[in-house]
Amino acid sequence: MNPEEWLSSRTYHHSNFNNIEELVRKKKEKNLKISLCLPTLNEEKTIGKVIVILKSELMDRYPLLDEIAVIDSGSEDETMKVASSFGVDVYLASDHLQAHGDHRGKGENLWKALYLLTGDIIVYVDSDITNIHPRFVYGLVGPLIEDPDIHYVKGFYDRPLAFSQGVRPTGGGRVTEILTRPLFSLFYPALTPILQPLSGEYAGRREILEKIAFPVGYGVETSMLIDIHNEMGMEAFAQTDLDKRVHRNQETTALGRMSFGILRTLIKRLQRDKKIELVDELNTIMRQFSVVDSAYKTIEHEIFEYERPPMLEIPEYVEKFKSGKATS
Amino acid sequence: MQPVSINEQITLDAVNKLKPLREQLLSNLVLFSQMEAPTGDEGQRVEFMLERFVLAGMPQAASDEIGNAVGVLPGSEGKRDIMICTNLDSEVSAKTNQDASVLSDKVTGAGVAENTVSAAVMVLLPDILKLLGIELKSNLTLVGSVKSFDRGNHEGVNFFLDNARRRPNFGLVLEGVPLGKLNHFSIGTLRGDMSCDVNTNRQKLYDEESALVVLTSVVNRMMRIPLPRRPYSVVRLGKLHAGTSYDIEPEHAELGFEVVSYDDEIIRGVQEEIRSITAEMAARYDVDINVDYFFSRQAGGLEFNHPLVQAALETMRVLDIEPIQAHIASELSNFIARNIPALTIGMTSGRRRLQPSDHVDIEPIFTGIAQLIGILLAIDEGVCDES
Numbered sequence: 001m002n003p004e005e006w007l008s009s010r011t012y013h014h015s016n017f018n019n020i021e022e023l024v025r026k027k028k029e030k031n032l033k034i035s036l037c038l039p040t041l042n043e044e045k046t047i048g049k050v051i052v053i054l055k056s057e058l059m060d061r062y063p064l065l066d067e068i069a070v071i072d073s074g075s076e077d078e079t080m081k082v083a084s085s086f087g088v089d090v091y092l093a094s095d096h097l098q099a100h101g102d103h104r105g106k107g108e109n110l111w112k113a114l115y116l117l118t119g120d121i122i123v124y125v126d127s128d129i130t131n132i133h134p135r136f137v138y139g140l141v142g143p144l145i146e147d148p149d150i151h152y153v154k155g156f157y158d159r160p161l162a163f164s165q166g167v168r169p170t171g172g173g174r175v176t177e178i179l180t181r182p183l184f185s186l187f188y189p190a191l192t193p194i195l196q197p198l199s200g201e202y203a204g205r206r207e208i209l210e211k212i213a214f215p216v217g218y219g220v221e222t223s224m225l226i227d228i229h230n231e232m233g234m235e236a237f238a239q240t241d242l243d244k245r246v247h248r249n250q251e252t253t254a255l256g257r258m259s260f261g262i263l264r265t266l267i268k269r270l271q272r273d274k275k276i277e278l279v280d281e282l283n284t285i286m287r288q289f290s291v292v293d294s295a296y297k298t299i300e301h302e303i304f305e306y307e308r309p310p311m312l313e314i315p316e317y318v319e320k321f322k323s324g325k326a327t328s
Numbered sequence: 329m330q331p332v333s334i335n336e337q338i339t340l341d342a343v344n345k346l347k348p349l350r351e352q353l354l355s356n357l358v359l360f361s362q363m364e365a366p367t368g369d370e371g372q373r374v375e376f377m378l379e380r381f382v383l384a385g386m387p388q389a390a391s392d393e394i395g396n397a398v399g400v401l402p403g404s405e406g407k408r409d410i411m412i413c414t415n416l417d418s419e420v421s422a423k424t425n426q427d428a429s430v431l432s433d434k435v436t437g438a439g440v441a442e443n444t445v446s447a448a449v450m451v452l453l454p455d456i457l458k459l460l461g462i463e464l465k466s467n468l469t470l471v472g473s474v475k476s477f478d479r480g481n482h483e484g485v486n487f488f489l490d491n492a493r494r495r496p497n498f499g500l501v502l503e504g505v506p507l508g509k510l511n512h513f514s515i516g517t518l519r520g521d522m523s524c525d526v527n528t529n530r531q532k533l534y535d536e537e538s539a540l541v542v543l544t545s546v547v548n549r550m551m552r553i554p555l556p557r558r559p560y561s562v563v564r565l566g567k568l569h570a571g572t573s574y575d576i577e578p579e580h581a582e583l584g585f586e587v588v589s590y591d592d593e594i595i596r597g598v599q600e601e602i603r604s605i606t607a608e609m610a611a612r613y614d615v616d617i618n619v620d621y622f623f624s625r626q627a628g629g630l631e632f633n634h635p636l637v638q639a640a641l642e643t644m645r646v647l648d649i650e651p652i653q654a655h656i657a658s659e660l661s662n663f664i665a666r667n668i669p670a671l672t673i674g675m676t677s678g679r680r681r682l683q684p685s686d687h688v689d690i691e692p693i694f695t696g697i698a699q700l701i702g703i704l705l706a707i708d709e710g711v712c713d714e715s
Binding site: 045049052055057081082085087130 | 350351356430
């Protein structure tokens, strides 16, 4: 499947799957269990809304989701209290798989979700979306329920259903357009039709997610794409337009640190895939600058981008999911 | 005054029995409150309400000619027709951020303390009745009305009442906050927009003032109109707009005001005074002053000892709700004008300033719903029928 073919045959719109009753029927017919993971860090303002809307529409009204879990990185605000008050499972990431150490970051939460949640399909949705809507979930699980050849679905945003002119740029975020897309074009061109590779909303089948490593920080979205592509090729992917997503905007300096983490993850894979050879170790310090009383001050951030091994290498996981014991 | 009895057990039990619906209720509240719905453009909320009516299994759900969302749940006997309504339009400014946040004990956001709570409750009502095992004998009509505020002048609810195939025997108007609100009497209200325009070809050489100064003089005179303390009567100045810059005297100014009183004669008297003041000022300053009275409600309503009012008070007593009586102009007046016994009740506690800091409390919503159930059952059992 060449990139053009993939783009036309594997790009969906969430409205393709808005008959939720039908999705639930097919899910039951295929005996699938679906889990939603909401990774959080200080999201008290939005997590309650995300939970009540997704739980009421996709668990209480239509049983599309079998479980919803919040996995928290150690919020200092009321995130965990708010989440606990709405009847979903709430986990503090550092309380689980303690024998394997503790690394704080979104990727850590996503990785531990594979151990803590029991679904055949795991849906990941960021918790800072202010215009949360059930489409953010059914748009992602729809292709996985309907097509057994699809193993991983990525969300992208903001393509209106009707557009009057012929050409319209798809417009990823700043880091996507300046960093990820140029690098994918250089080294992993097959992945370039994925319109928003860094979007925080995606869903995958357990069989593939348990086989790949998870960077604990900023690089997790990039590594997932590269590693799943290496395992299964583009045929495993699909993408769904989830329309508009409203979330808080990050400052440019925060995007700089994000880019640093993504670069470390990506360069590691370039080395592994023998696309480049480094003569020295990569630095782990990101330097940024600020002005204090007319003097320039260096601010150093250590961004190591530690990687968790594939879950299949974790004995506790194998014990829980592969030893024939009950998984619910 | 005849004592009324309500079904205490079902009403009290409802508070806890309805908790499983909490997430659905909050989800409806958030979704309603985040949809922009200025008066006359409530389509998104209407569509959402109808979609919910259909999902709740209401056998009849459609919008009427003017755009109200209407759902009908036939009763087992159909002897009485009860209409529950809440308006769907919003007064939140288009410039205000309408994002809502759900915290553990409250929901915050600019639109949450409007009647979005009552809309959220209304679309769940079929599920609420099912959960409580209640099958009403009366027909229940749920109306999400459009075009209520300002110049909308309750057009939606008026249209429905004028054109409904079956005239309701009772009406319940649901509002968001506060819990305990109990309106059974509509105060007489007259609202007007006054505009003042300076004649650009003034002939007079004296008393030449800007539109702003002239309108201020009119305001000063309006404030001197004598009004009795009893019956309660007041002239309320709500809006004043004039000018664009510090160094340009405005040629146009606008004033929005209302006159309210329990006596319609007093309102007519004030209206005559205002006509006289504006005529005098227009002549003195050589300006055009026009008053557009776009909203008028006659005073009237249910007596305190009406069985519907007594049933509501008894329900509030059982649920430990402190009644708050206020006689503001609302949809209630449209029922009253048609001699349909009706009440306005609030759903929960909270704060309503049409700002992002507004909130509604979550737990009291269940008491608010139980209150609605108690009153509905009383009507259904015939407790509120006039002998």
